[in-house]
Every structure is written in structure tokens, then in C-alpha cells.
Amino acid sequence: MNKAGEIRVIALGLIRDGERIFLSEGYDPVKQETFYRALGGGVEFAETSRDALQREFQEEIQADLTNINYLGCIENLFTFNGRQGHEIIQLYQCDFADSKFYQLESLVFSESKTHKHRALWIDISRLKSGEFRLVPEVFFEYL
Numbered sequence: 001m002n003k004a005g006e007i008r009v010i011a012l013g014l015i016r017d018g019e020r021i022f023l024s025e026g027y028d029p030v031k032q033e034t035f036y037r038a039l040g041g042g043v044e045f046a047e048t049s050r051d052a053l054q055r056e057f058q059e060e061i062q063a064d065l066t067n068i069n070y071l072g073c074i075e076n077l078f079t080f081n082g083r084q085g086h087e088i089i090q091l092y093q094c095d096f097a098d099s100k101f102y103q104l105e106s107l108v109f110s111e112s113k114t115h116k117h118r119a120l121w122i123d124i125s126r127l128k129s130g131e132f133r134l135v136p137e138v139f140f141e142y143l
Contacts, residue, residue: 004083011055011090012040012054014142017102019125021143023119023134030082035133038091041111045079049090060109064097070092076136091142 013036015022023036041056043049050068057063074089096102106120124143129136134140 007086011049012038013053013094014038020121020123023122035135037135053092056065065094067093068094072081072117072140088130
């Protein structure tokens with residue numbers, strides 16, 4: 001999480017397989033709400049968003065990406081854990097280089113020593129119905 005009053009630039013990868021997409025599960029303890037978003041992470045100084053995307057997937061789930069295409073930029077204002085957040089999202093469509101990732105139902109990865117997250121395939125219909133909460137909601141425009 002970024003410092004208060006800071007705008008964070010992140011790169012996220014939208015990975016689609018037919019009618020399902022690969023998402024990371026998050027939980028907001030204040031809202032007591034589970035939500036789902038594309039995987040990726042922060043862009044570091046002197047690093048392109050495309051390089052950051054590839055690095056984050058490698059660090060988090062040891063996955064190489066292929067067919068990386070830039071989709072666009074999303075400005076995301078949100079509240080998480082009771083704090084205001086502001087992100088500039090560089091969104092890419094991409095595929096897993098290794099087909100084994102398409103066989104998995106879910107996997108658990110560590111963002112840090114204390115934070116474990118689950119990543120899983122979710123049917124787009126279950127996101128559109130509201131059964132699962134996709135964030136930011138503007139993501140629906142890219143599905």
C-alpha cells in the first residue's frame with residue numbers, strides 16, 4: 001500500500017481464457033468484503049510499465065508472459081482498509097507462456113512474508129452478475 005497522499009503507478013495483466021479471467025483475491029477488513037483484481041504491481045523508477053508487469057508476474061507466481069498488448073490507462077480512486085487510494089493503472093492484455101497455468105484452478109502466492117494471496121480463474125459471467133466483485137469496475141469495459 002502506498003503512503004497517504006501518494007499516487008501509485010501500477011501495471012496489471014488481464015489474462016483471459018475463453019469466458020474466464022485470471023484474478024487475484026483481496027480482502028478489505030474495514031468493509032469486510034472480498035474483491036478480485038488482475039495481477040500485477042507497482043512500476044519502479046526507471047522501469048517501463050511493461051517491464052514491471054513481467055517482473056511482477058515472475059516475482060509473484062513465477063510466470064512468464066507472452067502476447068503482451070497494451071490496452072490503456074485507467075485512473076482508479078478507491079478506499080481500501082479505510083484509507084483513500086489513487087492509482088494510475090497501465091493495463092495490458094497478455095497470455096501465460098506456460099500452458100500449465102491454464103490447467104490450475106487456483107494458486108497461492110506471497111506478496112510479502114505476511115501477505116498470502118490466492119489467484120484463480122473466474123468465469124466472467126460470475127463477475128458480471130455481481131457474485132464476485134471485480135475492481136476497478138471500469139475493467140468490465142475491457143472484457
